Amino acid sequence: MAKRKIVPRPSNLVFIVEDDQTIARLLRHWLVQRGFEVEILPDGRVAIETLATVKPPRMVFLDIMMPFADGFEVLSNIRSKKDWSKVPVIMITSRSSEDSIVRAFEAGANDYVTKPFKPGELMVRMNRLLV
Numbered sequence: 251m252a253k254r255k256i257v258p259r260p261s262n263l264v265f266i267v268e269d270d271q272t273i274a275r276l277l278r279h280w281l282v283q284r285g286f287e288v289e290i291l292p293d294g295r296v297a298i299e300t301l302a303t304v305k306p307p308r309m310v311f312l313d314i315m316m317p318f319a320d321g322f323e324v325l326s327n328i329r330s331k332k333d334w335s336k337v338p339v340i341m342i343t344s345r346s347s348e349d350s351i352v353r354a355f356e357a358g359a360n361d362y363v364t365k366p367f368k369p370g371e372l373m374v375r376m377n378r379l380l381v
Contacts (some may be wrong), residue, residue, distance in 0.1 A: 252350065256271070258284075261305075261307075262285060262286045262287055262305040262308055263286070263287045263288075263289060263308055264281050264286045264287070264288050264289070264307055264308055264309045264310070264312070264342055265288075265289050265290075265291055265297070265300075265307045265309075265310045265322070266281075266288060266289070266290045266310075266311045267291045267293075267297045267310060267311065267312045267316070267324055268290065268291075268311065268312075268316075268342070269292055269293050269294070269313060269315075269316045269317060269327075270313070271292075273278065273313075273342070273365070274290045274292070274375065275290075276369075277311060277342075280292060280369055280370055281287050281372065284357070284373070286304060286308070289307070291375065293316045293317045293318050293319070294316045294317065294319025294320055294321065294323055295317075295318035295319050296318075297306065297312075297319070297324045297327075297360075298319055298323070298324060298327050298378075301324075301327055301328060301331065303336065305333070306331075306333050306334045306337045307337065308337075308338075308380065308381065309337065309338045309339070309340070309376065309380065310328065310337055310338070310339045310340070311339075311340050312324060312325060312339055312340070312341050312344050312359075313343055313344050314341060314343040315343065315345065316352070321341060321343065321354075322353065322354070322357055325339060325341075325354070325357045325358060325359060326357060326358075328329070328358070329357065329358040338360045338363075338376075338379035338380065339358065339359050339360050340359070340360060340361040340362070340363060340365075340372075340375060340379070341354045341359045341361070341362045341363065342363050342365060342367060343364060343365060344360075344362075344364065344365045346364045349360075360379050361375050361379065363375065366375045367372060372378050
């Protein structure tokens with residue numbers, strides 16, 4: 251079975267909401283190589299402020315543990331906005347407890363990946379959501 255490739259669409263902006271600059275830059279590098287535009291939002295407060303002023307991106311990668319507002323608060327904000335309600339959100343976090351995973355899915359996350367993650371697996375998960 252042939253691998254499907256992610257094909258960027260005209261609206262190919264992806265948000266990375268991540269306070270760890272190393273992880274954010276690594277994700278940006280992989281996504282830019284695949285033709286996506288990337289905006290890094292360094293904490294929850296910046297993410298929530300940005301959500302109020304921009305059009306929805308194609309996808310959001312969202313950390314849970316961040317300063318000012320955690321990923322659950324950001325996710326709640328995303329899901330409460332009509333234009334943003336269908337944007338795929340992949341939680342990327344070091345939290346691996348069942349409680350965190352269940353809470354993320356109940357709050358509207360489309361997928362949940364724990365750190366450290368494997369780039370190939372992450373891209374396959376992304377591809378599945380962008381079909």
